[in-house]
Amino acid sequence: MIPHSSTNLRNRVNKLYLPKTKALYPLFEVISNSIHAIQERKNEIGDDFNGEIIIKSIRNGDEETLKQISDIEEYPINSFEITDNGIGLNDANLKSFAEFDSEKKAEIGGKGVGRLICLKAFSKLVIESTYKQNGHYKTRTFNYKKSKNGFDDYKDELAEHSNLGTQALLSSYDRKYEKFVPKSLMEIARQIVTHFQLYFIQGFEPTIIIKNQDETEINLTKLFNREFEKEILQDSFEISNQTFKIFISKSHKAQSHKIHYCAHERNVKDEGLSKHLEDLKYRIRNEEYEEGFYFQVFVVGDYLNKNVNEARTSFNFSTDEDDEELDFEEITLSKIRKSTIQSIENLLSEFLQKVRKDKLDGYFPIIKEEFPNYSSVINYNMEKVKKLPLGLSKHELDLKLYEIESEWKMEVKKEGIDLISKEKDITQLDDYKKLYDKFLTEFNEIGQSDLARYIVHRRSVIDLLERLIELNHEDKFANEDIVHSLFFPIKETSDTVSAEKQNLWLLDERLTFNSLLASDKLFKQVEDLNSDSAKRMDLIVKQGEVFENATLFSENKYPFESFTIVEFKRPERDDYKQGDRKKDPVKQVRTYIQEIVSGKEKIKGKRVEANRNTPFYCYIVADKTPSLEEIMEYESFIPTPDGLGYFRFYQTTNSTAYIEVLPFQKILKDARKRNKILFDSLKLS
Structure with a gap:
């Protein structure tokens, strides 16, 4: 019997939003289904089962010709064929496939919209799956298209073999997505590893091989071992009784240091790390890694799993960059990010200390010679000074130190106001004296800093006047x-x-x-x-x-x-x-x-x-x-x-x-x- 979708498929696909820059997401969805099918079969057979996924990239052009040419990667990819040895599309899985918003895979992150994402970018999804039902091996084949019901050319017959698994063909990219697909097989392989990196980090991945039509192939586990350093660092933190874990790996091929917020072992949202930790701005090179690497940080947790949107492109909680966090109990991206940065500081403390020491060794002579007025600012704000960006020019350094000084003055002024307004309870006299001594010490230091700034200003004015009264390049004097x-x-x-x-x-x-x-x-x-x-x-x-x-x-x-x-x-x-x-x-x-x-x-x-x-x-x-x-x-x-x-x-x-x-x-x-x-x-x- 031909399956029947419970709602209008065409309308659902038309309403679904898939950014053009995420043109590989349909491939990720099919790979994800294959991983789940392999895991389901492993649960039946046991951990000794070896799962395998073969991905074939299909490019525009004659198949036989493409097998023989040397510049195959000059041709754009038109389709993908994904083959796995999972449990197959049995009756229960077919029912889940046909039913929108199915709850069958809810516990492992299934949202029931993966096939919709496939139809958003491709003309159709061609399925051939062998499964075992009531002791018999059977093969289901059908085309899944963007029509009202979706199913076309459906067949369900006795299988000619007993090899369980599914072959899914993502056929014919929509042009607006095709041009955003990398032509390089290696680049696609790296993006797959990055998207599913948590599987690789935790050793959960099956064997995954991607290949061209000329039989050139890449084993993704070997790629991960070669390009993504296996010395994984990890930590955890809690926000409002929810536990989050972070993993830090090193990538030799990534283009920047990044934080990846993940759900169900897949990347959902990422952002550059340098805007939050300015010492992680450039590629890191040392004697061990001459070619250099970038840190990749992965954040996972049940809260992220339960609050990812149905397309897995964002989260269903506040991700506003300007979130003021007025609700103490509410979990927001801003709070998760703040705790993540603190964990990164802890895990990379030895590395960051060395980077910051080397950086300050370069800045301190400039400060001593050009900006002695900041000596008190540095003494009382060393943690902020350590986090100054790398590679600042003399004038940029002056501006950054001025920002720190301004914040310090504001903090001390607030402390003074709070101190004066405190009731001087005799039982707290010692504590009050300590607070007062601290305030007075910093207040006097600020005064010295201001005096030093004024002295530097006077010296600069005198030097400027001397230059102004000299002959300029036109042998004229200043106006x-x-x-x-x-x-x-x-x-x-x-x-x-x-x-x-x-x-x-x-x-x-x-x-x-x-x-x-x-x-x-x-x-x-x-x-x-x-x-x-x-x-x-x-x-x-x-x-x-x-x-x-x-x-x-x-x-x-x-x-x-x-x-x-x-x-x-x-x-x-x-x-x-x-x-x-x-x-x-x-x-x-x-x-x-x-x-x-x-x-x-x-x-x-x-x-x-x-x-x-x-x-x-x-x-x-x-x-x-x-x-x-x-x-x-x-x-x-x-x-x-x-x-x-x-x-x-x-x-x-x-x-x-x-x-x-x-x-x-x-x-x-x-x-x-x-x-x-x-x-x-x-x-x-």
Whole structure:
């Protein structure tokens, strides 16, 4: 009697999703059925039974011609013929085959959809199976097609022999799947081994041979022994009372380190391992394995077996990469992955320690020379530092260490908040003291790290300024605006530039403390100055206190007691002209002073008092050139003691001002001298 499907086969196949990149999955399904049939026969006969599966790849072209040509693997594979010596398609197995969602193989992972996957990628499945029923040997043959019932040309007759087993022909690939099938027999063999690797690892596999039409063949057990190292590592862990096992093997032919999440000894989902363990990024080579290998990690467990989808392409639980794991009891891929990574850390601890030591031996000299500010970060976060990626450039290393430092600061800050909010129960006083001592130690270390970072920043700024004032490849000096911006960003004020983003300490440490900075703006554009003058200043600083008391500055204190003006000039500029408002820096600065004294300046509606007794501290940043020296001589400026700069005190009926001319070389020399003790402490000199 012809079997009858319990539902519309064509509709089920059409609704089934099979990615084109999984074009070998139908072959895997048939191999899986053969393994189950062999296991069923072994259960009847005993463990001495030797199961065997022969896979023949059938390529497009004339059969006899293909047997003789030397470049057979240039031709695409059109079909597969799979032959096993299992128990055969007896009545019970035929009923399971015809019945969708059959429960016959539920305990071993059967979902009753394997043949649907076959019809999704192939035109038909041709079956010839010999089985034993009621003491008689019989042979069933039929074609299984994508029709309403599925069965065609069905026959069930007495067998001419007693060799139990089944031959299944996956006939004629759909074109959209065929182009994703490897042409190389070896590549297909490797993919079969990878898919069923847990059978091979545990020694459960029957003899499996795959061959071409020219009789070239590959024994998959020998392939596994040759290419997949047999020194298998294993571990287990529990999540919500569910046990998971992991196996780690070495593959010489894999293309990356991977985690394979498996169900019923078959791979369901895999992912690269390097994004979770960055030390496992490259092929591993050593004296024993010169050609190198990649680790393959397999995760198995009853929970995975019971929660795989019917096509075995995913799991029926949360696999979201951004899973927040709000439900403590819920088992998610994220939780499984986290425990798997910890097991890998344990199993490969000796290997990872060596890799990380070698990596850090390369990084530490760079850190010591270039980034000494991270010394505390490394001391208190060594486990995170050990897990830095391999092969980082100097700048990438800086960024990664900065990330670790930021996380550390956040953790310490949270600890401080928690510590302060704790009730200081006298019975827990000792514990509280320990927590407080730990917090205070790390808090102070963070402070030292920040100070070291600032010192490194100062050294970098000085080095950058030195390069900017040198001739470039076009024998020109840096643009005035670029040099200016190193000291203070152009077109900014203290409202938009924080203290750490400006480098006025190059001129005078006291310039770091101020109440207002207006850079490269017209007076009428400066919010805090109520003046209509269109004349530009490069930089004006209104001090809240006289320089000696600048650290006691209060923004709400009026009136301002002093001002500082800075004028920047391009390095080596030599077109100055005495008395010219555009080309005489002394006249420019004195004009700025006059504008401030005579203008009607207000801050938030309050009048700003500036008169002839208000001290103005003025810096002209300009190199000594012949035209500038002429102005210095005309204005009777006095050379500084080191002979590099000039200064003069002006007192008129309208204003009082001290003006100093600072060449860039003097600024560099003085900045290095003032910061030498800091640079020496970090060995940056």
